[in-house]
Amino acid sequence: MTEQKEPLQAKEAVKDTPEPNEAVTPENEAGFEGATGVDEATEASAAEVGVAEEDDESEADESPEAALAAERDQLQDRLLRLNAEFDNYKKRMIRENSERLRYSSFELLAGLLPTLDNLERAIAHAKKEESTRENMIEGLELVCKMTMDTLVKHGVSKISAQGEVFDPTRHQAVGMVETTDVPNNHVAEECQVGYTLHERILRPAMVRVAGNK
DSSP, X not given: OHHHHHHHXXXXXXXXXXXXXXXXXXXXXXXXXXXXXXHHHHHHHHHHHHHHHHHHHHHHHOOHHHHHHHHHHHHHHXXXXXXXXXXXXXXXXXXXXXXXXXXXXXXXHHHHHHHHHHHHHHHHHHTSTTOOHHHHHHHHHHHXXXXXXXXXXXXXXXXXXXXXXXXXXXXXXXXXXXOSSSOTTBEEEEEEOOEEETTEEEEOEEEEEEOOO
């Protein structure tokens, strides 16, 4: 029984094999095209894998020296930019300081202008016949007060001298007098008022010092 089945199977295998001259049907053509598409997709995937491998190899080929050189170039570029910015900053500061020094007395002079106006009015009023001595003194006192108010506004103050202990850093002695009104080495007379600007001496007070025997 076994020997009879083997020839039948061989015949069926031969029967399933397409004849060389068998006509190509639409079904067979579709099968061929599908097989071709699979082959093309496989080739494209292989090409992409090859490109990726080449990129990985190029990245791997980058040496540490090249990386250091790139970092050095970046740092040099940054340093040049910082130097340029600092130079511009210095020029701006020099220009602003120059302007500040040039107009540092602007507010003080503007505050003194009303004093000058009042002084001119006092002089003009004194030239009139109806002007009296009292009016003249009153006008001058007003001008003096306005001037001092302007100076105080800008940090100027008088140095206390009369009756004070002589201080060579604040007082300038122009002579000595014998008097019992103040103790020895005290200011007996103030000849000229001294002034300070904040903590700095504008001019010392000129004084005479008591030197009793």
